[in-house]
Amino acid sequence: MRTLSLAALAATLTASPALAASGPFFSLANTDFVVLLGFLLFIAVLIYFNVPSLLAGMLDKRAEGIRDELDEARKLREEAQSLLASYERKQREVQDQADRIISHARQEAELAAEQAKEDMKSSIQRRLQAAESQIASAEAAAVREVKDKAAAVAIAAARDVVADQMGPEDKGRMIDNAISEVGARLH
Incomplete structure (x- = not known):
């Protein structure tokens, strides 16, 4: 089969006038x-050293x-x-948990706001009661002070009237009565 292929190659080379050299083809x-002989010799050496199977093995190994x-x-x-799916699932879980936490925090904030309103109302009520109590105490103190002043003025006026109307013996008798009355109350 090789001789046929060599013969076919030789016929091809001799058939084309551009590739033909001067003189007979089978001459050195x-x-x-000469190039044909070198090429065939090169192919024979490659086949002898099993290069095609080595190349095929290398190609198979590479494949x-x-x-x-x-x-x-x-x-x-x-x-x-799978990691991406896992992280996406974890992200959804974390997002759901964050949403629950935010919802819970909002509810607690609303409850705390309402509690603060109630505390403020009760604090205002206590302050109003304390203010009313202070006002009542101030009124009572003012009334007491006015009564005390009125009593002091009345006593001073009565003393002046009594002192002007009493004589020295009435004064002595009154002093003696007061001393006896004080002595009786002390014992």
């Missing part, structure tokens, strides 16, 4: 024939490496997708 003086890398990349992609 023809450069095309296997690429296949392994693709499998590893596929596994990594699946892991990444």
Whole structure:
């Protein structure tokens, strides 16, 4: 089969006038024939040293490496997708929890605001009662002071009237009565 392919190659080379060299084709003086022999010798050496199978083995090994890398990349992609799904699920859970916390905080804030309103109302009520109590105490003190002043003025006026109307013996008798009355109350 090789002879046929060599013969076909030789026929192709001799058939084209542009590639033909001067002289007979099967002569060492023809450069095309020498190049053909070199090429065939190169192919024979490659086949002898089993280079095609080595190249095929290297290519198979490289293909296997690429296949392994693709499998590893596929596994990594699946892991990444599962991690992403996990993180998205956790994010939704955290968001739901945050929403619940915010809702609870709003409810507590509303309750605290209402409690503060009630506390303020009761504080205002207590302050009003304290103010009313202070006002009543001030009124009572003012009335008492006015009564005391009125009593003092009345006593002074009565003393002046009594002193003007009494003589010295009436004064002495009154002093004696007061002393006896004080002595009786003390014992």
